[in-house]
Amino acid sequence: MIGVSPVATKPDIVPLWCKKVSKWHGNFLGLNDVSLELRPGITALLGSNGSGKSTLMNLIAGQLYPDTGSIRIFGVDPWTWRGKHLVGYSPDLDYFYSSWSINDFLMRMACLAGIESKKVPSLVNEILDVVGLLSVQTTLLRRCSLGMRQRAKIAHAILMDPPLLVLDEPFRGIDPVGRRDLVQLLLKLQSSGKTILVSSHELEEIEKLTSQVVMLRSGRVVSAGPVSRARDRLLNKPVEIALEIESAEQIRFLAQTVFNYSEVLGVHLPEGKAHTLMVLTRNPEIVFSYLVKISIENNIPIRRLEVVDEAPAEVMESLFQG
Amino acid sequence: MEFLKSFILGVKSTLAVHLFRAKVGHSLFWVSAGFLLLVAAVVVSVSFKNQWNYKTLKPRGQAGFNFKNSIEMIEAGSMALGHNAGVSAICSAVSGASSGLLIQSGLPVFTKNVVFSVLLGFLLPLWCLTFAVEGLGSEREGKTLFWLFSKPVPRSSIYVGKFLAILPWVIIWSLGGFFVLAVCAGDSGIFAFKLFWQPIALASITYASVFFFMGACLPRASLIALAYAFVVETLLASITYASVFFFMGACLPRASLIALAYAFVVETLLGSMPGSLKQLSVAFYARCIMFQKSSDLGVVLEQGGGYGDFSQTMAICFMLGIALMFLVAGIFFFGKIELRGQR
Amino acid sequence: MAVTSLNSFLEYRPWRGLRNPVWMGAFAITRESLKLIFTRKVFWVVFSLAVLNFLLYFFGQYLFFWVADQQPDGLVRVGGFGRANQNDMMQFLRSVLKMDGSPETFRNFINLQSRGIIVLLVLAGASLLGEDLNQGSLIFYQSKSGGMRNYIVGKFLAASFLVHLFATVPALFLFLEICFIDTWTYLLYHPRLLFGIIGYGFVINIGLVSLLFATVGFFRSTIGLIMCWAGVFFLLPSLCAIMIDRLRLNPAFRVLDFWYCVERLGEKCLGASPTLLPGQTDHSLNPWLAVASLGFVFFISSFLTIRIYFKKGVES
Numbered sequence: 001m002i003g004v005s006p007v008a009t010k011p012d013i014v015p016l017w018c019k020k021v022s023k024w025h026g027n028f029l030g031l032n033d034v035s036l037e038l039r040p041g042i043t044a045l046l047g048s049n050g051s052g053k054s055t056l057m058n059l060i061a062g063q064l065y066p067d068t069g070s071i072r073i074f075g076v077d078p079w080t081w082r083g084k085h086l087v088g089y090s091p092d093l094d095y096f097y098s099s100w101s102i103n104d105f106l107m108r109m110a111c112l113a114g115i116e117s118k119k120v121p122s123l124v125n126e127i128l129d130v131v132g133l134l135s136v137q138t139t140l141l142r143r144c145s146l147g148m149r150q151r152a153k154i155a156h157a158i159l160m161d162p163p164l165l166v167l168d169e170p171f172r173g174i175d176p177v178g179r180r181d182l183v184q185l186l187l188k189l190q191s192s193g194k195t196i197l198v199s200s201h202e203l204e205e206i207e208k209l210t211s212q213v214v215m216l217r218s219g220r221v222v223s224a225g226p227v228s229r230a231r232d233r234l235l236n237k238p239v240e241i242a243l244e245i246e247s248a249e250q251i252r253f254l255a256q257t258v259f260n261y262s263e264v265l266g267v268h269l270p271e272g273k274a275h276t277l278m279v280l281t282r283n284p285e286i287v288f289s290y291l292v293k294i295s296i297e298n299n300i301p302i303r304r305l306e307v308v309d310e311a312p313a314e315v316m317e318s319l320f321q322g
Numbered sequence: 323m324e325f326l327k328s329f330i331l332g333v334k335s336t337l338a339v340h341l342f343r344a345k346v347g348h349s350l351f352w353v354s355a356g357f358l359l360l361v362a363a364v365v366v367s368v369s370f371k372n373q374w375n376y377k378t379l380k381p382r383g384q385a386g387f388n389f390k391n392s393i394e395m396i397e398a399g400s401m402a403l404g405h406n407a408g409v410s411a412i413c414s415a416v417s418g419a420s421s422g423l424l425i426q427s428g429l430p431v432f433t434k435n436v437v438f439s440v441l442l443g444f445l446l447p448l449w450c451l452t453f454a455v456e457g458l459g460s461e462r463e464g465k466t467l468f469w470l471f472s473k474p475v476p477r478s479s480i481y482v483g484k485f486l487a488i489l490p491w492v493i494i495w496s497l498g499g500f501f502v503l504a505v506c507a508g509d510s511g512i513f514a515f516k517l518f519w520q521p522i523a524l525a526s527i528t529y530a531s532v533f534f535f536m537g538a539c540l541p542r543a544s545l546i547a548l549a550y551a552f553v554v555e556t557l558l559a560s561i562t563y564a565s566v567f568f569f570m571g572a573c574l575p576r577a578s579l580i581a582l583a584y585a586f587v588v589e590t591l592l593g594s595m596p597g598s599l600k601q602l603s604v605a606f607y608a609r610c611i612m613f614q615k616s617s618d619l620g621v622v623l624e625q626g627g628g629y630g631d632f633s634q635t636m637a638i639c640f641m642l643g644i645a646l647m648f649l650v651a652g653i654f655f656f657g658k659i660e661l662r663g664q665r
Numbered sequence: 666m667a668v669t670s671l672n673s674f675l676e677y678r679p680w681r682g683l684r685n686p687v688w689m690g691a692f693a694i695t696r697e698s699l700k701l702i703f704t705r706k707v708f709w710v711v712f713s714l715a716v717l718n719f720l721l722y723f724f725g726q727y728l729f730f731w732v733a734d735q736q737p738d739g740l741v742r743v744g745g746f747g748r749a750n751q752n753d754m755m756q757f758l759r760s761v762l763k764m765d766g767s768p769e770t771f772r773n774f775i776n777l778q779s780r781g782i783i784v785l786l787v788l789a790g791a792s793l794l795g796e797d798l799n800q801g802s803l804i805f806y807q808s809k810s811g812g813m814r815n816y817i818v819g820k821f822l823a824a825s826f827l828v829h830l831f832a833t834v835p836a837l838f839l840f841l842e843i844c845f846i847d848t849w850t851y852l853l854y855h856p857r858l859l860f861g862i863i864g865y866g867f868v869i870n871i872g873l874v875s876l877l878f879a880t881v882g883f884f885r886s887t888i889g890l891i892m893c894w895a896g897v898f899f900l901l902p903s904l905c906a907i908m909i910d911r912l913r914l915n916p917a918f919r920v921l922d923f924w925y926c927v928e929r930l931g932e933k934c935l936g937a938s939p940t941l942l943p944g945q946t947d948h949s950l951n952p953w954l955a956v957a958s959l960g961f962v963f964f965i966s967s968f969l970t971i972r973i974y975f976k977k978g979v980e981s
Contacts, residue, residue: 058661061472062471062472063468063471063472063660063661064660064661065660081328081332081473081474081475081476081477082474084472084473084474084475085474089472091468093465093468095464095465095466095468096466096469097464097466097469108339109469109473111335111338111339112335112336112339112469112470112473112475113335113473113474113475114328114331114332114335114473114474114475117338156469156472160474350888350889350892353884353889353892353893353896354892356896357896357900360896360900360901360904361900361904364904364907364908367908367914367918368908368912368914371914373912373913373914431912435907435911435912436907439903439907440900440903440904440907444895444899444900444903448892
């Protein structure tokens, strides 16, 4: 089973298991009673600035210790040195050993991790090739662009081949081509059985990666699971359905007919789109059936029928505005 | 067993990566080098004038005559009493022996004026601080501790490995600096180096342990600096350079400042305080060892000061104990560090 | 012109008012720098110690002149504790504490205050100059019309204000105190003291502040700055004491002790008689050598300041 679920299973069989985790930063509660499990696959961690994403990621990566609750990665506490074998973390920080080159950095990190010195050069070359830094490996880190440093961080995260990858803002500073390559890389890692938790504000890329999201707000989990489940939680917010038909002359007739149904809250015809009708409703499944029925009865071919605002951006905005 | 294997692996790998990677060219290093050159220049000028002896110094309680004058008077007396062979012979023997003693009096003069005061009181803590605080302190300030903490080895091994990586630099710099000063002083200095290199090395290891701990584990200098300053201020009636420099640490969250303040306040100030206060400084125990070593040769370096109260063995044990205590404390506190606000 | 044409669109009003001359921007920098220093706790701690020192001298002098004013019967009632010999008290205040309004009084007072000035200048250097160099904010000053000239002048004035706040102004208050509690003719009989106080303050100002600019610019880090100043104000005097007082080398070596040279010049300004400190055996450094030492430090510091701030300031 791929995805996120509430904590119900034993901690040693899931990649990530968090139970009632809270973390204080002085007087400020950074994370409040967070419980969740991650299954193999890619999960996105979304939230506005200051919602606790980095705190949660630091806790999972064993850089912080929870004030209450516990975190386990395949049953092992990530704070301990044993737990560090199981998680690869690419943090949001941008501090490096500036006088080292990319190659030096990875070689020395590999040595520090205890990898046999004979195997280090070949391993590092392989990883540099995977992240696309092979041709620039001798560049000093202080001279690298932000994108190169991001890739270096990801390379560091996969150095020990851990089963869980935690990537904090991996797309930040990367150009569109680089982002596409990174998406491909993450999908490849997913297909090799890794569990990946990725946070980002680049929601287009997140949409390409996964439909499983964990949404944080003010240190609490407001939603965990498919985006649609999050969407369903917004009971008070109507859904907008876009209907595109072949013949623009019949659009007004369609609008008048569908408006008669009680489940339809409103209709409107967007400017510049003569073939499109937008229908507002809280019960999209029922309205779908009405629309289909009307189109069949009146011989109105439908080009497109979809719910418009189920993208993470809109859901996020809705959730966080509340 | 698994922990031990990982610990050894962690120490070995940290040592392998960081042993020769100490940041040599940072500003503290150049300041230390500058101080060494300055003191060496002074020592050379004293050597040039052949002043590493008691000739121009006055006997205690005497006004007007220095030792050289006293010997000249004895020689003059010997010549004046030439008609009395016995007395003249005695005077000649005394003046000859005294002249010989004066010529060889470089050790106490060099030790008291350079080793005890300038080297142990100012230069050695500074040299040790130069490398030791930067060991993990630079990682803290540069926010690169994460790269160490993310490794699958115990944090204690990282701490110990980093400490062992900076230790050779500390010892080389301390002994090397002492050797340079000793060579500049000529025979007296070289004799002093041969006699005192062990306590200097031991003191530098102890300082390294203390300053390494400060660099690794102290996130904010302010509270500790205030506490130190309060202690110092209640002990002293007036402001001194070292204690007011120490106030500086109150406003700047740098572990290096605490270390600097410790070096100047505890080591320099308390090291010259009466009674048992000076036993708080590492330099005191180094001086005890030197005192005992020179006493074995019949040379009393300093009257009073309490340096004769501790045997060499006791002083060595104290210094090693301090070093070990800070090492253990460092391992404990370093293991508890959480990385916050790294952005 | 563009603003005027866009008035109705943007609803902006054109800027009205008089522009000050460009050089007055330096005062704004001075003002803001001092505000920054005044927000630091360390400043108030050092300031309170300086005030304590001032009060000690203030009341010490007051006591001296009050005792001198008593009936010459030899005894002075001391609170409820009994009586003290008038001559003994005056002798103590004059010879031991030197709180008798003499040039030595002002010399000792300013020397003591100078220790606080040294600490404060390190704080000021780190806060006002070091932070700008380390954080790369010099570019904001360089982009203004006054440029680095206003920056240097502004910061120099701020540091000078601190020097005079601690040394010259309280010393002048002490001088004024004597004029009130003794006689106004004190001013007529001791004009050299008045100018000497100002001169000594000026010497400290020039020497220390120029050294500060150079050392902050060179080291940029607070640690390096403190170590350098520890070397100048601690190591050099120790070395000179070893060479001259213990090993009886040529007293001219004292020229290496920068702070000693400043104090010697201050003594000359005030007309105070040289006093040996405990352990000192010689106090005969030629004042012109002291001037040369101060001049050398000032020249080198100015050169470094111009080179660092005007040429390399914005380089990382």
